[in-house]
Amino acid sequence: MSETTLTGPDRKTIGELEDLAYELRQKLLHLCGTYEGAVHIGGDLSVADILTVLFHHGLRVDPSDIANPARDRFVLSKGHAAVCMYIAMAMRGFFTYDEIVRTYGQLDSAYGMHPCKVQLPGVECSTGSLGHGLPLAVGMALSARHRREDHRVVCLLGDGETGEGSVWEAVMAARSNELGNLVAFVDRNRQLMTSHAGERVVFEPYPEKWRAFDWDVVEVDGHDMGQLVAALDALPAPDSHRPTVVICETVKGKGVDFMERNLAWHAGSLGREDLQKALLALETSRGAATREKESA
Numbered sequence: 001m002s003e004t005t006l007t008g009p010d011r012k013t014i015g016e017l018e019d020l021a022y023e024l025r026q027k028l029l030h031l032c033g034t035y036e037g038a039v040h041i042g043g044d045l046s047v048a049d050i051l052t053v054l055f056h057h058g059l060r061v062d063p064s065d066i067a068n069p070a071r072d073r074f075v076l077s078k079g080h081a082a083v084c085m086y087i088a089m090a091m092r093g094f095f096t097y098d099e100i101v102r103t104y105g106q107l108d109s110a111y112g113m114h115p116c117k118v119q120l121p122g123v124e125c126s127t128g129s130l131g132h133g134l135p136l137a138v139g140m141a142l143s144a145r146h147r148r149e150d151h152r153v154v155c156l157l158g159d160g161e162t163g164e165g166s167v168w169e170a171v172m173a174a175r176s177n178e179l180g181n182l183v184a185f186v187d188r189n190r191q192l193m194t195s196h197a198g199e200r201v202v203f204e205p206y207p208e209k210w211r212a213f214d215w216d217v218v219e220v221d222g223h224d225m226g227q228l229v230a231a232l233d234a235l236p237a238p239d240s241h242r243p244t245v246v247i248c249e250t251v252k253g254k255g256v257d258f259m260e261r262n263l264a265w266h267a268g269s270l271g272r273e274d275l276q277k278a279l280l281a282l283e284t285s286r287g288a289a290t291r292e293k294e295s296a
């Protein structure tokens with residue numbers, strides 16, 4: 001195995017991770033309130049907790065040493081959630097949030113609607129055309145095996161995206177090649193772009209489909225930091241032989257009541273007035289979550 005080592009971020013408490021996820025959502029809403037084009041805000045809000053826990057807890061990455069061969073590799077297969085990844089990475093020290101807000105979506109900006117690893121060093125994989133991230137992640141995990149490197153490759157997919165046949169070819173290839181260094185997270189928000197899961201594509205029985213391909217399957221509430229941390233801490237060693245999928249039950253638009261489960265908010269722009277409404281809704285939702293936790 002590789003001699004090079006790299007440590008992950010300092011260990012944070014669940015409360016600190018929750019605070020970071022809240023801040024990430026606030027920053028997302030601010031961008032959605034100031035940028036004039038559409039932001040994929042629904043699917044950003046559904047992965048905010050997952051990306052927080054990955055960049056602030058699970059991934060061994062160091063913003064000051066982005067080419068270290070020992071680093072874990074992250075592939076955002078649902079590339080339309082790029083801005084959520086940019087901001088999560090900015091909060092970890094990779095980029096500057098102000099620069100994201102100032103340049104997002106503009107010609108020649110490194111911060112495009114979909115991520116580009118050439119424009120933005122620190123991003124491991126260019127994505128946006130759905131169904132390609134996991135096949136690329138399989139190649140990266142296989143390459144790590146050949147090079148005798150012991151890092152992980154972590155890939156985040158949308159559940160709608162897993163309707164693509166290429167995903168299942170990759171799932172089969174990963175198990176055939178015994179890639180225990182590969183971990184998929186699925187954002188199971190049960191919504192696609194213009195429909196709810198099940199209306200046009202039947203996903204159930206969903207976890208069983210992954211099990212049928214002989215992956216290890218973990219099911220969590222994708223908005224519960226404690227469960228996300230526990231799932232990451234329990235991952236098998238990268239030199240094990242079976243890939244893992246963490247199926248995260250989530251809500252599209254999570255945290256903003258008028259966006260939650262609302263097909264109209266797959267992508268959109270808030271405008272300054274609705275931004276205040278959205279920030280207030282976020283605060284209210286957090287208050288309700290805190291009260292629920294305290295009374296449990």
Ligand SMILES: Cc1ncc(C[n+]2csc(CCOP(=O)(O)OP(=O)(O)O)c2C)c(N)n1
Pocket residue numbers: 042043044046078080128129130131157158159160161162187189191192193252
């Ligand atoms: C190959 C391909 N087809 C279509 C699209 C357009 N598209 C962008 S997001 C999206 C919905 C995907 O649903 P899901 O993966 O569940 O993402 P989420 O609902 O979490 O945003 C679609 C069809 C695309 N980016 N790539």
